[in-house]
Each structure stands twice: as C-alpha cells, then as structure tokens.
Amino acid sequence: MSIDKNIKDSKPGIARSAGVIAAATLASRVLGFVRDIIIAQLFGVYLYAQAFVIAFKIPNLFRDLAGEGAANAAFVPVMSEYLVRGRKDEFWELANVLMNVLLVVLSAITIAGIAASPCLVRLIAPGFTADPAKLAATVTLNRLVFPYILLIGLTAYSTALLNSLRHFTLPAFGPCLLNVSIIVCAIAWGEGIKGLASGVLIGGVLQLGVQLPMLYKKGFRFRFAGRFGHPAIRRIGALMAPRLFSSAIYQLNNFADSIFGSLSWIVGDGGVAALYFAYRLIQFPLGVFGNSLSQAILPALSSRAAEGELLQMKETLFFGLRSVLFVMIPASFGFMVLSRTITSSLFEGGRFNSYSTGITSGALFFYSIGLFAYGANRILQCGYFAIKDTVTPARVAAAALVLNVCLNAIFMFPLKLSGLALATSVSGISSFMMMFMILRRKLGGFGVRGLLEFSARVLCASIVMAEVCYIASSYHSALQSRLLSRIFDLAFPIVSGIAAYVAMCRMLRIEQVNGFLKIFRIRP
Numbered sequence: 190m191s192i193d194k195n196i197k198d199s200k201p202g203i204a205r206s207a208g209v210i211a212a213a214t215l216a217s218r219v220l221g222f223v224r225d226i227i228i229a230q231l232f233g234v235y236l237y238a239q240a241f242v243i244a245f246k247i248p249n250l251f252r253d254l255a256g257e258g259a260a261n262a263a264f265v266p267v268m269s270e271y272l273v274r275g276r277k278d279e280f281w282e283l284a285n286v287l288m289n290v291l292l293v294v295l296s297a298i299t300i301a302g303i304a305a306s307p308c309l310v311r312l313i314a315p316g317f318t319a320d321p322a323k324l325a326a327t328v329t330l331n332r333l334v335f336p337y338i339l340l341i342g343l344t345a346y347s348t349a350l351l352n353s354l355r356h357f358t359l360p361a362f363g364p365c366l367l368n369v370s371i372i373v374c375a376i377a378w379g380e381g382i383k384g385l386a387s388g389v390l391i392g393g394v395l396q397l398g399v400q401l402p403m404l405y406k407k408g409f410r411f412r413f414a415g416r417f418g419h420p421a422i423r424r425i426g427a428l429m430a431p432r433l434f435s436s437a438i439y440q441l442n443n444f445a446d447s448i449f450g451s452l453s454w455i456v457g458d459g460g461v462a463a464l465y466f467a468y469r470l471i472q473f474p475l476g477v478f479g480n481s482l483s484q485a486i487l488p489a490l491s492s493r494a495a496e497g498e499l500l501q502m503k504e505t506l507f508f509g510l511r512s513v514l515f516v517m518i519p520a521s522f523g524f525m526v527l528s529r530t531i532t533s534s535l536f537e538g539g540r541f542n543s544y545s546t547g548i549t550s551g552a553l554f555f556y557s558i559g560l561f562a563y564g565a566n567r568i569l570q571c572g573y574f575a576i577k578d579t580v581t582p583a584r585v586a587a588a589a590l591v592l593n594v595c596l597n598a599i600f601m602f603p604l605k606l607s608g609l610a611l612a613t614s615v616s617g618i619s620s621f622m623m624m625f626m627i628l629r630r631k632l633g634g635f636g637v638r639g640l641l642e643f644s645a646r647v648l649c650a651s652i653v654m655a656e657v658c659y660i661a662s663s664y665h666s667a668l669q670s671r672l673l674s675r676i677f678d679l680a681f682p683i684v685s686g687i688a689a690y691v692a693m694c695r696m697l698r699i700e701q702v703n704g705f706l707k708i709f710r711i712r713p
Contacts, residue, residue, distance in 0.1 A: 463548040
C-alpha cells in the first residue's frame with residue numbers, strides 16, 4: 190500500500206475526509222432547510238406538501254436500492270481490492286461494465302415506474318384514496334419526477350467510483366445543486382407541482398454532470414458496447430443482493446410510517462408532511478456527521494479487511510463509533526428539549542400554522558430518542574460491508590421492520606402521529622443493539638467496556654447541556670424584527686447548550702472535544 194493511501198486510511202486521514210464531506214453535507218442541509226421552509230410556507234402540511242412527500246419518496250426508494258446503498262455496500266469494497274493490488278486497468282474495465290449494467294437496469298425501472306405510478310401511490314399512501322384531488326396530484330407528480338431515478342442512480346455510481354479513489358469533495362457537494370434547483374424552481378413557479386417536479390429533474394442532471402469531468406480526469410472513459418460480463422460482477426452481485434434486501438427493508442420502514450401517517454382519520458390531517466419535516470430535521474446531524482463519517486470510513490475499513498489487518502480495522506471501527514456517539518447523543522437531547530422552538534422558528538408562517546407546528550414538533554421529539562442509534566447503525570453497517578457480510582444487516586433490518594410495523598399499530602392510537610415516530614426510534618435502537626452484539630462476536634470483541642464508559646461520560650455532559658438549553662429557551666428576544674427575534678430564540682439556547690456541552694466534555698476528559706475545538710482554532 191502506498192504512503193499516500195496509508196495517510197488517507199489513518200484516523201487523521203479519515204477525519205479529514207469526513208470533514209470535507211461534513212462541510213459539503215452541512216451546506217446541503219442548510220440549503221435543504223431553506224428548501225423545506227419554502228415548501229412549508231407555500232403548502233403547509235396539506236395537499237401539495239403531502240403529494241410531494243409521497244411522490245418523491247418512491248424514486249428515493251429505488252435510488253437507495255439501485256444507487257447509493259448498492260454502490261457503498263458492493264462497489265467500494267470490491268473495487269478497493271483492485272486498487273490495493275495495483276490493478277488500475279482492471280479497475281476501469283470493471284467500472285465500464287458496471288456502467289453498462291446500471292444504464293439498462295435503471296432505464297427499465299424508470300419506464301416501469303412511470304407506467305405503474307397509480308398503483309404505487311395507492312400502495313404507499315392508501316389513505317389518499319379518500320381524497321381524489323390529493324391522489325391525482327400525487328400520481329401526476331410521481332410520474333414527472335420518476336426519471337430522477339436514472340439520474341441519481343448514475344450519480345451514486347459515480348460517487349462510489351470517486352470514493353474508491355479517495356476523492357470525496359465533488360460528490361459531497363452534489364446534493365447542494367439539487368436543493369438549489371428545487372428552491373429556484375419552487376419560487377419561480379409558485380404554488381403547484383410543476384416547480385417541484387422541474388426542480389427535482391434539473392437537480393438530478395446537475396448532480397451527475399458535476400462529477401463527470403473529475404471521473405474523466407481520473408481516467409474513466411465510457412464505452413457502451415453491450416458488454417455486461419466481468420469476473421467481479423458475480424462477487425458484486427453476491428454482495429449486492431442482500432444489501433438490496435436490506436435497503437428495501439430500511440425504506441419499507443419509512444414507507445410504513447407514510448402508510449400509517451396517511452390514515453388521517455386516526456392520526457390527524459397532514460401526518461405524512463409532518464413526519465417528513467420532522468425527519469428532515471433529524472437528518473441534519475445525521476447527514477452532516479453520521480453519513481459523512483460512514484462514507485469516509487468505509488474505504489479505510491475495506492482496505493484494512495482486504496489486507497487482513499483485523500486489529501487496525503477494529504481500532505478504526507471503535508474510533509468511528511465513539512466519534513458518532515460524541516455528536517449524536519447530545520443532538521438527541523437537544524432536539525427533545527427544543528423540538529417546538531426549532532419547528533416554530535424554522536417553519537411557522539404562511540400555510541404552516543400552529544397546528545402544523547404542534548404535530549411536527551411532537552414527531553420530532555420522539556424521532557430524537559433514537560438519533561444516536563441511527564448514526565451508530567451506519568458505522569456498524571460499514572464494518573459488516575468491509576468484511577463483505579451484507580446478509581446480517583439485512584436480517585437485522587427485517588426484524589426491525591416487523592417491530593416497527595407492530596409498534597406503529599400499537600402506538601398510533603394513544604399517541605397518534607407521535608406514536609409513529611416513537612415506533613421508529615424503538616426499532617432503531619433495537620437494530621443497533623442486535624448489530625453491535627453480532628459484529629462484536631464476528632470480530633472477536635472491540636472494547637465494549639471502553640465504549641460504555643465513553644458513552645456514560647457523553648451522556649452526563651449531554652444531560653447538563655439539555656438543562657442549559659431548557660433554561661436558555663425561556664428567554665425570548667425583545668427585538669422588533671420578527672426574523673431577528675426568531676433567529677435569537679433559536680440560536681441562543683443552541684449556542685448556550687453547545688458551550689455547556691464542550692465545557693463538560695473538557696471536565697470529563699472526553700478527547701473528541703479537542704478535535705471540535707481545533708475546527709474553530711481554539712486551543713484545547
């Protein structure tokens with residue numbers, strides 16, 4: 190292995206790669222918030238907002254199945270082996286074959302999806318059948334955005350190639366273009382579905398287009414000659430099949446919430462949109478840090494596993510778990526304490542009224558309980574993918590799906606919409622516990638006592654942070670400007686909480702806080 194690659198696979202190298210991805214993801218999430226605020230202001234939690242959530246959710250399912258999930262689980266570990274062994278020509282040959290396969294498969298899925306849109310919408314949101322206008326709008330929008338599957342599938346494939354080559358910057362900034370496109374088109378078209386649909390499609394083209402020049406620079410030359418065979422294809426297929434199953438189950442968990450959320454006579458009107466807005470808020474720390482770290486750590490874990498360096502692999506995995514818990518545990522507490530403040534400050538206004546704020550903040554509170562598990566699960570999945578075990582995550586995901594559906598049916602009656610979010614958190618935590626114990630047994634253990642001690646210290650610091658956030662949230666701005674007042678009411682408790690958390694981490698000697706301070710050029 191080269192010195193440069195060793196540096197990139199070291200903990201500082203992983204941290205730098207994760208930092209690049211995190212910065213890009215932060216920009217994307219901020220733009221995503223702007224996008225969601227505009228959608229909330231234009232549509233509230235009512236007809237067009239619900240139509241967009243369901244219509245865009247279906248292409249996202251196939252994006253994960255045929256694109257991002259499969260690429261991360263199957264492409265990166267196998268293609269990393271070619272790079273580790275110095276077989277660059279075979280690497281590019283395999284890349285071309287995979288591109289040919291994806292073009293055919295994704296095109297077929299896109300055509301079939303457009304034709305089957307009415308059936309798909311009725312399946313995903315059965316409650317919409319009671320409102321013909323809502324059903325018709327959702328079917329139309331779904332047909333318009335379905336070609337996004339082809340675009341984002343190829344984008345995810347390009348991302349996997351560049352990540353295998355340890356290039357993270359351009360792929361990480363791609364989602365920003367999607368959000369900018371939707372924002373511009375939604376504002377330009379105003380109320381209605383044309384702006385949302387055109388924004389999605391233009392964003393898909395931009396996401397793919399921005400990566401092509403870098404792929405060309407790295408050495409990729411596309412040739413479509415109808416060739417679909419390669420010695421590595423069978424290995425990739427063997428890794429991909431259970432990952433497809435696992436991804437399908439993960440998405441079915443989200444769809445289970447949408448199915449139950451569409452039953453407005455039980456959980457209340459606007460349930461689908463409220464769950465979407467709440468889960469988008471949860472995705473902010475998860476995307477900025479959890480996804481960034483998992484995306485950066487997978488190539489390093491795969492290389493360690495390919496070279497038989499089990500001890501170094503376990504150390505890298507332990508480093509990833511501690512890092513993600515350092516961020517996600519306090520984020521869980523912060524969202525729970527400030528759920529209503531965050532929701533009202535960001536979304537309330539226009540058609541997003543106090544009712545919308547109430548049901549969205551309730552869902553946000555209960556989603557937050559499982560936030561640490563959502564983040565840790567992504568790191569654990571990387572550990573499984575690195576040792577080419579995609580079957581175990583699939584089995585665990587299947588068990589979590591069954592649990593989630595059962596809990597949805599139980600919790601939605603006493604807690605209504607919030608019960609659906611609570612069911613997701615409980616199933617996520619259960620999934621984390623199962624995946625952790627099984628992976629520990631497969632790898633021969635990796636410091637459970639140390640992880641528990643670390644988590645206990647982070648938990649203590651998070652409890653203090655939550656108390657500070659609660660006290661700070663009782664102080665409200667006296668500024669005349671409504672916008673500045675909202676910014677103060679949201680920023681003051683968050684900044685106060687972060688300061689308290691950092692101070693407690695310093696007192697409890699949690700080493701991860703030193704890296705956090707260095708980001709802001711503060712001497713630990």
